[in-house]
Amino acid sequence: MSDWRDWTAAETAAWIRVPESGDDKYSRGVLGMLTGSAEYPGAAVLGVEGAARTGLGMIRYLGDERAADFVLHRRPEIVTGAGRVQAWLAGSGMDSSTRSGGLAEQLGAALAEGLPTVLDAGALDLVDRAAGPVVITPHFGELARLLSARGDEVEKSDIAELPAQWARAAADRLGVVVLLKGSTTYVAAPRGEGIRVAAGPAWVATAGAGDVLGGVLGALLASHSERVLAEPSVLAEVAAAAAHLHGRAGELASSGGPIVALDLAEALPAAIRELLAGA
Template sequence: MAELWGATDAGRVLRMPTAADDKYSRGVLGMRTGSTRYPGAAVLGVEAAWRTGIGLVRYLGPPAPTDLVLNRRPETVTVDGRVQAWVIGSGTDPQDRADAETAALRGILSGAVPVVVDAGALDLAVGATAPRILTPHDREHDRLRAALGLRAVGASREDAAVETARALGATVLLKGSVTIVADADGWIAHVASGTPWLATAGTGDVLAGAIGAVLAGAAAGAGGPVHLGRVAATGAWLHGRAATLCTQAAVGGAGTGPITALDAAGYLPRAVAEVLRASP
């Protein structure tokens, strides 16, 4: 039976930093996102990762998005090094991907470090062995299922997500007005903290960055394997809550109003603070 994921659940995943922490113990996230065609995706994902609470972000991408990332977030490191989690694929297109980049992504997906697989890297997730959180929307999910040879007829979104997760041996976060998170063992959660105003360009890039930050933080503080489903659901809850706070602020609290992805990312610290305040 699916869990309805909420703030209390998210609070069990997040960790308040202590005086003993440094930037490495708080989590290091590597990001291979953005492209010459879609450079803004890199900015949105990196912004979200920093805003969600992370010790260090390493961004590795083409020159144009790298310049934009450093202009927006100069604290970002743009050289390779040790990471505790990856986000790959946001703002990329497999048809434009160079052979060297494909090789680099396949290397990440065959390693031991957990990976958030988004958008233009989803085609590489089939057959990968790294611990993975996939973040497709419905159309991407349909293409993924076709690549796996899974039939779509008669399956509910939840049943389809569970089947896909089992076939991949990974966690699937199926985006929607109610986001469904399913892992390979049959664990399921629903996340409904968002707002219809989230249906706008770039919010998926923000989501991937938020999940990546939660994942890196969890991996840094864990003494053993991280429950990827709970991490994914927590990132989705924070993303939805940040958007809800943003849309309320857009009209001064008098109802709700339109938002942009970058604006929503700016409310992630408030969403995190709410969760930590409510945590036992």
């Protein structure tokens, strides 16, 4: 397929899981997070904020100890003990070149569980090790490095010039769903459909916004884990819904002015309310 279709607000609303009277924190979805580092603890905080405000039941943060202190200071309801999860978010705020043996073992064990997984930043190089449905969330430079490491001669500028083409090529090459971040977000499934998503105002291009997006996507995957495992073909739709929700939160947070990533996360509940009301 060569065409790209534009994603809609109604389609996003359909992927927002509204809790019912019989739900508990486990049935609403549990997200495991291996994000952040001693150097970049803020990435863990922002990802947790994005996930928590998207409407899942629990987050297990199992990353860096220093980052965990920041996470708990901001969000005391986060669980830092291991246990059952329904999806994983890994790599935000990490550097693959400085990954320790212990962290590598943690990441490998998580990826081997076969659960829906978001790979970002410092875990993109592990895409081949994931046993379950995977979405990767690179920006132009990260995708260029990932493809170059696999023998493709591509520069960041090449991807910036033809993002739709490269998102599709990467999905086919890697066999995973690719969410290529940019002023327009392109979501491509391997040998499948391509979805184009308005990424919100240019003010959203700010440090940490991608970490929030990872949290939003991880939350939606945890909330719909059973369906994604049963129908992997819907993975691109979940990714598109996350990108759209993230962009709409950016619009609400900005209202025409500058924002920081935490503003974007805090606007997520209002964006969800609006989407559900419109649906």
